Amino acid sequence: MKRISKSRHDLPALPRRRFIQGLAAGGMVLGAAPWLDATAAREIPATAIGTPPVLTGTEFDLTIAETRVNYTGTPHMATTINGSLPGPTLRMREGDTVTIRVTNRLAVDTSIHWHGIILPYQMDGVPGISFRGIAPGETFTYQFKVAQSGTYWYHSHSGMQEQTGMFGTIVIDPARGDSIRADREYIVQFSDWTDEDPHRVMSKLKMQSDYYNFNQPTVADFFRDVSNEGLSGALAKREMWNQMRMNPTDLADISGYTYTYLMNGVTPAGNWTGLFRAGEKLRLRLINSGAMTFFDVRIPGLKMTVVQADGQNVEPVAVDEIRLGVAETYDVIVTPKDEAYTIFAQSMDRTGFVRGTLAPRTGMEAAVPAPDKPEPLDMEDMMGDMTGVARAHHAKTEYGPSVDMRVDTPRTNLDDPGVGLRDNGRRVLTYADLHTVGGPLDKREPGREIELHLTGNMERYVWSIDGVEFGRSTPIHFRHNERLRVVFVNDTMMTHPMHLHGLWSELESPDGKFLARKHTISVQPAQRVSFLVTADALGRWAWHCHLLIHMDTGMFREVVVS
Amino acid sequence: MTQRERTTENHATPSKRMNRIAAVVLFLGLAPAYAQEATTPDADNSDVQGSTSAAGGGMPGAAQMDYGKMVQGQMDHGSMQGGSPPPDARDPHAYSGGLVFGPDRQLKMADEHSFHSILIDRLEVVRTSDHTSGAYDLKARYGRDYDRAVLKAEGEVADGRTEEARTELFWSHAVAAYWDAQLGVRHDSGAGRPGRGWLAFGVEGLAPYWFELDATAYVGESGRSALRFAVEYELLLTQKLVLQPRIEANFYGQRDAELALGAGLSSAVAGLRLRYEIRREFAPYVGIEWAGKYGATADYARAAGAETKETRFVAGLRFWF
Numbered sequence: 001m002k003r004i005s006k007s008r009h010d011l012p013a014l015p016r017r018r019f020i021q022g023l024a025a026g027g028m029v030l031g032a033a034p035w036l037d038a039t040a041a042r043e044i045p046a047t048a049i050g051t052p053p054v055l056t057g058t059e060f061d062l063t064i065a066e067t068r069v070n071y072t073g074t075p076h077m078a079t080t081i082n083g084s085l086p087g088p089t090l091r092m093r094e095g096d097t098v099t100i101r102v103t104n105r106l107a108v109d110t111s112i113h114w115h116g117i118i119l120p121y122q123m124d125g126v127p128g129i130s131f132r133g134i135a136p137g138e139t140f141t142y143q144f145k146v147a148q149s150g151t152y153w154y155h156s157h158s159g160m161q162e163q164t165g166m167f168g169t170i171v172i173d174p175a176r177g178d179s180i181r182a183d184r185e186y187i188v189q190f191s192d193w194t195d196e197d198p199h200r201v202m203s204k205l206k207m208q209s210d211y212y213n214f215n216q217p218t219v220a221d222f223f224r225d226v227s228n229e230g231l232s233g234a235l236a237k238r239e240m241w242n243q244m245r246m247n248p249t250d251l252a253d254i255s256g257y258t259y260t261y262l263m264n265g266v267t268p269a270g271n272w273t274g275l276f277r278a279g280e281k282l283r284l285r286l287i288n289s290g291a292m293t294f295f296d297v298r299i300p301g302l303k304m305t306v307v308q309a310d311g312q313n314v315e316p317v318a319v320d321e322i323r324l325g326v327a328e329t330y331d332v333i334v335t336p337k338d339e340a341y342t343i344f345a346q347s348m349d350r351t352g353f354v355r356g357t358l359a360p361r362t363g364m365e366a367a368v369p370a371p372d373k374p375e376p377l378d379m380e381d382m383m384g385d386m387t388g389v390a391r392a393h394h395a396k397t398e399y400g401p402s403v404d405m406r407v408d409t410p411r412t413n414l415d416d417p418g419v420g421l422r423d424n425g426r427r428v429l430t431y432a433d434l435h436t437v438g439g440p441l442d443k444r445e446p447g448r449e450i451e452l453h454l455t456g457n458m459e460r461y462v463w464s465i466d467g468v469e470f471g472r473s474t475p476i477h478f479r480h481n482e483r484l485r486v487v488f489v490n491d492t493m494m495t496h497p498m499h500l501h502g503l504w505s506e507l508e509s510p511d512g513k514f515l516a517r518k519h520t521i522s523v524q525p526a527q528r529v530s531f532l533v534t535a536d537a538l539g540r541w542a543w544h545c546h547l548l549i550h551m552d553t554g555m556f557r558e559v560v561v562s
Numbered sequence: 563m564t565q566r567e568r569t570t571e572n573h574a575t576p577s578k579r580m581n582r583i584a585a586v587v588l589f590l591g592l593a594p595a596y597a598q599e600a601t602t603p604d605a606d607n608s609d610v611q612g613s614t615s616a617a618g619g620g621m622p623g624a625a626q627m628d629y630g631k632m633v634q635g636q637m638d639h640g641s642m643q644g645g646s647p648p649p650d651a652r653d654p655h656a657y658s659g660g661l662v663f664g665p666d667r668q669l670k671m672a673d674e675h676s677f678h679s680i681l682i683d684r685l686e687v688v689r690t691s692d693h694t695s696g697a698y699d700l701k702a703r704y705g706r707d708y709d710r711a712v713l714k715a716e717g718e719v720a721d722g723r724t725e726e727a728r729t730e731l732f733w734s735h736a737v738a739a740y741w742d743a744q745l746g747v748r749h750d751s752g753a754g755r756p757g758r759g760w761l762a763f764g765v766e767g768l769a770p771y772w773f774e775l776d777a778t779a780y781v782g783e784s785g786r787s788a789l790r791f792a793v794e795y796e797l798l799l800t801q802k803l804v805l806q807p808r809i810e811a812n813f814y815g816q817r818d819a820e821l822a823l824g825a826g827l828s829s830a831v832a833g834l835r836l837r838y839e840i841r842r843e844f845a846p847y848v849g850i851e852w853a854g855k856y857g858a859t860a861d862y863a864r865a866a867g868a869e870t871k872e873t874r875f876v877a878g879l880r881f882w883f
Contacts, residue, residue: 406642
């Protein structure tokens with residue numbers, strides 16, 4: 001399929017360099033809180049940032065509290081676990097039964113969800129579905145048998161606490177030795193930080209959904225197109241978008257205008273650094289713990305060999321760049337020479353980045369690339385594949401005020417790296433590259449198929465499934481032990497990382513071949529993705545878009561396995 | 563007696579005209595909503611063909627051409643926006659296996675929360691050739707995504723007195739992706755003016771090509787009726803510098819001598835405001851407006867020795883929270 005020619009957009013002017021780059025020192029500076037009086041400053045401890053402590057064994061104690069952090073020059077409160085951002089790394093062993101006591105020292109309820117972990121539903125940590133939540137002052141004891149291995153993470157499932165810093169890494173060592181060999185390993189956990197109250201952010205988006213988008217088509221862009229392509233060309237390019245009231249630069253709801261992007265809790269200026277000896281094989285456990293940000297990650301000068309996706313080992317594939325969907329994890333092996341390298345992660349909308357360094361000695365750093373120019377959405381992101389055979393079967397609730405657009409002919413191209421990464425000269429990982437070692441856990445053919453549409457209305461800033469927000473929905477029922485196919489069709493122009501709790505999502509290719517076992521599956525705009533699920537875990541589970549505000553505004557379902 | 567008859571006659575004729583105007587304005591207001599509800603494939607295709615042939619004329623690549631055909635193909639088997647569900651549309655609750663949430667459902671998310679906002683769209687100083695006054699135009703919203711209370715208030719202030727004010731309170735209900743239907747009341751007031759009360763019904767929303775429309779019909783006491791129509795567009799000169807053309811027109815079904823209003827088109831304003839968004843929610847602006855009185859309303863103005871057309875310079879602040 002040919003693509004419509006694309007207009008180029010200049011990088012938006014960012015408000016303050018320090019803002020986006022962050023403070024080098026981050027949260028570690030004590031007494032940098034002019035608005036806090038001395039007493040308060042003593043009472044509220046500062047947050048420890050950077051590589052967090054590693055807790056090992058079978059008993060873990062976690063305390064949730066507010067601590068002070070300063071990423072931009074103004075101190076703010078973060079919601080942290082054991083006082084660090086990220087929270088402590090929990091290192092477990094496959095086969096062990098772990099006990100995790102979580103104590104709430106906040107003024108509001110909290111919870112922890114163990115993302116991607118297969119466990120009894122009462123231990124899954126979603127308030128209102130798995131349990132009641134953890135009230136202030138209360139300690140909740142999680143206990144489950146660890147039945148898997150790999151890289152995972154954990155985070156709050158209450159309110160906006162994930163946005164304010166409440167997440168950490170889980171590493172589970174295989175019971176019988178790791179088939180992935182490396183001399184050294186680092187966790188590289190990405191996140192996004194805003195000084196704003198996340199509820200305020202949501203209110204702003206409700207008022208003006210493009211509030212944080214400073215990359216919109218302007219009159220100047222129009223005249224540039226006129227001079228390049230003629231008046232009719234410039235008009236034709238805008239025809240569909242403007243007629244349909246769709247914005248081709250709608251790449252992220254929240255941008256670097258408010259976000260400071262973090263790597264292991266450290267700002268770009270802070271430059272998180274991992275040391276190595278020349279010749280070593282390094283394993284990097286890449287985790288996207290952003291609330292609303294897709295990160296495009298690369299290490300200029302190094303091929304990354306992807307060996308694991310969402311905690312599951314995959315056939316090794318060497319790439320230059322990986323788009324890390326929110327909540328996804330990828331383990332990669334790199335073999336650096338005796339020099340410094342930049343780990344560069346730019347946000348999908350190119351309004352900011354975070355970088356860190358891999359170096360043989362402290363103090364070394366490599367060149368930091370400039371973010372790419374933001375690429376507007378293509379016609380295929382809006383229309384799908386009109387020459388393809390896939391057809392969407394819309395729900396009757398997709399014809400009302402909750403849905404601004406439907407895609408009738410979705411594209412099924414899992415080999416598409418997505419907007420901004422197409423034809424960029426780098427080898428970018430796609431879902432078509434993923435092949436989980438050992439194949440599917442369940443060889444049965446699906447007994448039935450359910451189709452769900454990812455829907456929204458950007459103008460009203462509402463997000464839903466089949467045009468129905470959670471509050472108006474009914475639970476989705478899976479019969480115990482059934483094998484079924486789930487088809488997602490994305491009717492919107494944003495990529496949605498869909499996370500099914502408690503059950504694996506076994507991604508398949510457009511022609512029905514098994515690709516990868518995942519806990520979170522990103523569905524690109526106007527794309528159709530299918531995967532198989534074995535409903536082998538009884539109970540009540542959450543299923544939602546992992547973009548925090550999409551989840552909270554209603555792109556969420558409860559699944560009941562019975 | 564003669565006077566009286568004439569009045570009645572005058573009343574009758576504009577009333578018919580009024581009906582036509584009402585029909586036209588309501589059509590303008592509602593047409594985009596209906597266009598969504600039942601997209602006319604012919605119209606869409608002709609648009610697409612139009613752009614395609616235009617693209618084919620001078621475009622460097624044939625890509626657009628191909629897309630035009632494909633787009634047309636897409637449109638043939640259903641619109642991507644609005645419309646009504648086909649008979650075989652899925653039931654979104656079909657996968658529930660009969661499960662429902664009980665009244666004790668614990669999890670409540672933001673889709674069940676109410677949000678509020680206040681937009682002071684215009685708070686400005688208005689300067690004409692002979693006097694200076696102030697004007698305000700605000701909109702406050704409270705409620706959930708598809709049903710909310712909306713307060714709209716607009717007025718002019720001069721010499722410390724409110725000269726003319728229109729205050730409306732609506733229940734606003736989402737009827738289509740981009741359109742809200744609004745039902746409410748309006749009250750007109752002003753120093754030395756008799757008050758007027760109205761029932762109001764309107765539509766507000768975003769038309770294709772990003773035109774913001776607000777059209778409201780009013781019914782008052784003593785057989786009074788009125789229509790108000792406003793359209794705005796936002797032209798981004800840069801990411802923060804926004805030029806906003808705005809047109810507003812007011813129609814009345816019968817004359818109102820106490821307020822010096824004639825029947826038919828009574829007033830229209832065309833404005834251009836250039837604002838700079840220091841923050842999204844805080845933008846000073848300057849602008850120019852051309853305001854005119856028409857028909858019998860203009861006659862009243864002339865009789866009172868006032869101008870019927872004026873050019874106004876405005877400077878003000880747009881802000882919201």
